[in-house]
Amino acid sequence: MHREGEFDIDIDHLSKIEGHADLEVRVKEGKVQHARLKISEAKRFFTQGVRGKSCLNVAQLVSRICGTCSIAHLSCCIEAVENALGITPSEQTKLLRNLTMDGLMVRDHAMHLYIFCLPDILGADSVLELADRDKSLVEKALEVKSAGNELSKIVAGKSVHAPFPSVGGYTKVMTNEQAKEMAHTLTHAREHAIEFVELFREKLPVFERKTHFIALTNPNYEYIGGEICSSEGYCVSRANFWEHLDRVVVPYSQATGFEFEGREYMVGSLSRMNLNKDALHRETKKDVANCLPLFPSNNIYMNNLAQAIEIINGMDHAIEKLESWDFKPEPYKTPAVKAGSGIGVIEAPRGTLYYALKTNEAGMVDYINLVIPTAQNHQNIEKDVAKLVQNDIDAGAKGQDEISMDVEKLVRAYDPCMSCATHFLKLKMKETGRAMPKKSKARNPWTFAEEGAR
DSSP, X not given: OOTTXXXXXEESSOSSSBSOEEEEEEEETTEEEEEEEEEOOOOOOHHHHTTTSBTTTHHHHHGGGOSTTHHHHHHHHHHHHHHHHTOOOOHHHHHHHHHHHHHHHHHHHHIIIXXXXXXXXXXXXXXXXXXXXXXXXXXXXXXXXXXXXXXXXXXXXXXXXXXXXXXXXXXXXOOHHHHHHHHHHHHXXXXXXXXXXXXHHHHOOOOBOOOOBEEEEOTTOOSBSSEEEETTSOEEOGGGGGGGEEEEOOTTXXXXXEEETTBOOBOSHHHHHHHHGGGSXXXXXXXXXXXXXXXXXXXXXXXXHHHHHHHHHHHHHXXXXXXXXXXXXXXXXXXXOXXXXXXXXXXXXXXXXXXXXXXXXXXXXEEEEEEOXXXXXXXXXXXXXXXXXXXXXXXXXXXXXXXXHHHHHHHHHTOOBHHHHTOSOOOOOOOTTOOOOSEEEOSSHHHHHHHHHO
């Protein structure tokens, strides 16, 4: 391909991702003019629809934002409601919530890595083609994913839209016998998960661009609790997270983007590994020791390796909890409601998920607002796509179809979830003679939530 060439890359409905998105890249005289990720999921107005609903029920409603990571929305919303009501959960409830998130990470990462990304690195069109080539490899992949599903079912009731986690506690608690059986299942599946860590370590492509990484960090590499930290070497409080964000209106996309301190940034497994790898479970660190020196990394494809390591980490934490804790029935009591405001922050599979809500004296939701991982990654994805295409053009060794495939693989490496990204109402009134603003800042969650209702 010649630098002086002009061409367009238009990918309608990117394949092997969660939800629907298109991609447009424009090249003129050998230079990338722009790269646009167009999230085309329809708006579903969740932040408006839950207003006036009981704060004790709203977590189950927002979990419907997405099927694959519904437990993340459920858990984060519950944390925000409990903070608004001043509820401190029991130690067993805290442990059950961590187990619930461990199950989510195992099943969700397994689906992305083994079903969507594995064909990319092994040169196959789909997992079905892989099954024809190596049936045992796909069977191992499905066993790992199944183990995550089963953990979610035993702890939370279901792997999707789980019924047991509630504000103030769990409505049902597993038995010790169930816990021991689950630990055995995870131990067996873990052997296969280790094999996939090695496979992704050996096969990953290289594409590097320096960027800013944001993630929760804590002493145990859990997905609940800790501080919001930056690869720049500082942390910010949850209450002040909005002070560092710029909301970016993306006129060609159904989802809003975000910038941190005025520039693009990345959240997700790579960010967590870059910032918190020393806190991984001791058994994980022992068995993936040859991978850990690769982090921190600016190679986006390392997000896949980070996810593969997090599967092991989630299994190790879960096995330890299941084998050591004495699970006891804990009768659920409906919490008292009051007026208040609360914030929830957890690490969802795709990155930092942020909820802010406010309740009135009757315990009804006055307003709620969310910051979704894929929306946070939107700006970073576009910058990476533009640089990748420019690199391919400058190298001059690939045709347009090959470049298009490179772009798809890059976007898949982020593990985006378009369904989550389009959860909320974005209403901008355009007056005659006035242009739509490209950016708007939200200096606290309540101001931003109220803006969305205007």
